Amino acid sequence: xxxxxxxxxxxxxxxxxxxxxxxxxxxxxxxxxxxxxxxxxxxxxxxxxxxxxxxxxxxxxxxxxxxxxxxxxxxxxxxxxxxxxxxxxxxxxxxxxxxxxxxxxxxxxxxxxxxxxxxxxxxxxxxxxxxxxxxxxxxxxxxxxxxxxxxxxxxxxxxxxxxxxxxxxxxxxxxxxxxxxxxxxxxxxxxxxxxxxxxxxxxxxxxxxxxxxxxxxxxxxxxxxxxxxxxxxxxxxxxxxxxxxxxxxxxxxxxxxxxxxxxxxxxxxxxxxxxxxxxxxxxxxxxxxxxxxxxxxxxxxxxxxxxxxxxxxxxxxxxxxxxxxxxxxxxxxxxxxxxxxxxxxxxxxxxxxxxxxxxxxxxxxxxxxxxxxxxxxxxxxxxxxxxxxxxxxxxxxxxxxxxxxxxxxxxxxxxxxxxxxxxxxxxxxxxxxxxxxxxxxxxxxxxxxxxxxxxxxxxxxxxxxxxxxxxxxxxxxxxxxxxxxxxxxxxxxxxxxxxxxxxxxxxxxxxxxxxxxxxxxxxxxxxxxxxxxxxxxxxxxxxxxxxxxxxxxxxxxxxxxxxxxxxxxxxxxxxxx
Numbered sequence: 064x065x066x067x068x069x070x071x072x073x074x075x076x077x078x079x080x081x082x083x084x085x086x087x088x089x090x091x092x093x094x095x096x097x098x099x100x101x102x103x104x105x106x107x108x109x110x111x112x113x114x115x116x117x118x119x120x121x122x123x124x125x126x127x128x129x130x131x132x133x134x135x136x137x138x139x140x141x142x143x144x145x146x147x148x149x150x151x152x153x154x155x156x157x158x159x160x161x162x163x164x165x166x167x168x169x170x171x172x173x174x175x176x177x178x179x180x181x182x183x184x185x186x187x188x189x190x191x192x193x194x195x196x197x198x199x200x201x202x203x204x205x206x207x208x209x210x211x212x213x214x215x216x217x218x219x220x221x222x223x224x225x226x227x228x229x230x231x232x233x234x235x236x237x238x239x240x241x242x243x244x245x246x247x248x249x250x251x252x253x254x255x256x257x258x259x260x261x262x263x264x265x266x267x268x269x270x271x272x273x274x275x276x277x278x279x280x281x282x283x284x285x286x287x288x289x290x291x292x293x294x295x296x297x298x299x300x301x302x303x304x305x306x307x308x309x310x311x312x313x314x315x316x317x318x319x320x321x322x323x324x325x326x327x328x329x330x331x332x333x334x335x336x337x338x339x340x341x342x343x344x345x346x347x348x349x350x351x352x353x354x355x356x357x358x359x360x361x362x363x364x365x366x367x368x369x370x371x372x373x374x375x376x377x378x379x380x381x382x383x384x385x386x387x388x389x390x391x392x393x394x395x396x397x398x399x400x401x402x403x404x405x406x407x408x409x410x411x412x413x414x415x416x417x418x419x420x421x422x423x424x425x426x427x428x429x430x431x432x433x434x435x436x437x438x439x440x441x442x443x444x445x446x447x448x449x450x451x452x453x454x455x456x457x458x459x460x461x462x463x464x465x466x467x468x469x470x471x472x473x474x475x476x477x478x479x480x481x482x483x484x485x486x487x488x489x490x491x492x493x494x495x496x497x498x499x500x501x502x503x504x505x506x507x508x509x510x511x512x513x514x515x516x517x518x519x520x521x522x523x524x525x526x527x528x529x530x531x532x533x534x535x536x537x538x539x540x541x542x543x544x545x546x547x548x549x550x551x552x553x554x555x556x557x558x559x560x561x562x563x564x565x566x567x568x569x570x571x572x573x574x575x576x577x578x579x580x581x582x583x584x585x586x587x588x589x590x591x592x593x594x595x596x597x598x599x600x601x602x603x604x605x606x607x608x609x610x611x612x613x614x615x616x617x618x619x620x621x622x623x624x625x626x627x628x629x630x631x632x633x634x635x636x637x638x639x640x
Contacts, residue, residue, distance in 0.1 A: 065128055072488060079135075080139050099141060100122075100141040102119050102142060103146070104137070106383060118375065121372050125376075131349070131351065132483040133348040136176065139177055147176035147384065149344040151333075152343075153331070153340065153343055154342065163207055167210065167214055169387070172388075174215060174219075179227035180227075181330045183232075183329035185204075187203070188279060189236065190238055204238055212251075215254035229331055230256070231330040232257075235264070235276065236278075242308070243301045246301070256307065258309045263314045266604060268291035295600075298310070302596050303591075306615065309610060309613070310600055310610060315607055320460075321459050321473050325458070326341070334478065337400070338580060340394065342390045344394075351406055352410070352431065352489075377402075378471060381399055396454065398455050403474055405435065419569070425568055428493065429576065432573040436578060439475050444467075451468075459472055475577040477577060497558050500515065502626070518555055530546075531547060558584075563599050566585040567599065567603060570606075570611075587599075588615070589616045591615050599611065
């Protein structure tokens, strides 16, 4: 029997996903949406001599059982005229006006279709640099980021998704201080996540207490030198204050670049889990780990079958997609990157009785990541033998690793799954539970409240429904609920009750094995000191993460998620992630 959609899932589906007629009336059911997506994504099987009906049934079953869901653009647009199905895009920006405004125009088109965009602004000359053709001076990359941000706000992704961008600036860019401080100004760059492109050269200067050279990207000449310790403290302070910027470890990313001959990777998609080359797009999908839970762990056989099916699903999307520009289609088909990840890790742990912040959880998390990627590689190797390897295969790292064929240059990552995990009725990605009762701010400004159904069932079973449920609703956790067994409290820790090192170690457990990267937030309580942010950043480097994001609760107005009691307060600054 297929699980029912929750009330909040139905609200989100109605608001953003289900087809409407010209009068704006909904003309599709949630199951109809899944059927439409399965049918459209199965159709390319015919190109390779496969039975599309067979794959349509397989795909539909996976989605109906909530074992798997693709990224939102696929659910929204599959089977529709001109349907754009990818979530992630990277657009290059060179140091000239034509390139800048072409990128902005393309960003607008991508956002309108439901996709998100990543940019590196590192090639743009700094503010007050000379423009040879006019004799004037430049306004610098921050001024153009503001312009991209305003454009995103206007487009608003057709009203179906919030505009999402990633802006990366290298740590050695002369305008790096202005970039670091940009989101300290309320309301600025609200449609961007910011990441400092950090390098080993910078960390070497930091370790030795040396000064660090900032270089003009136009000339390569040293513009000035700064104290590395002071610059790092500035990054820490900004992240503590506003949640931005995060760090993107550029050298670590490029050590794992599967196609180094095609050039270095300079940026990622909006949430950091997909490092991409210029013009590449990537379609994401996530397996619901909780759907494969047994009494003591995971049904590995069923999980393996789901991985094999969903690799075919995501590879088919590359064929079914209607690309917004030829450059994007060419770059995407050249490497055929897909992003298969997971959601429901916290729910899985709760179901089988493993605390999130435990060595046992780390061992299982790493086993899941290793299994996911190995099975995805095996499925892609079979597809490569049947359908042909991605065109850049011969010049990639894969022949040197013993592969004779591979359909996709990269296969696995961990995306944040914010909305699709709500639709699937499970916890987000590999995050712990944000709260056991929470308020969620959605696109139209409404606030949806949620009580974790597993917790509600446990309280009912223990006949602790009234007082304990009230405590959970008020505080968002079991820490204030009376008369509960200690083992129940350990099964349901929330993000702010988990020490930062456990957040990082879980991210590392997955990063050690996935092809791309991991979107993960290290949650800190409101009273966390700046030194806590500094230690998170340094530990992320020691663990060889590709990126890290810190969020101190309440540090940003208009959070997506918050505790119910706080969300109810008028003008509350603490209302969502």
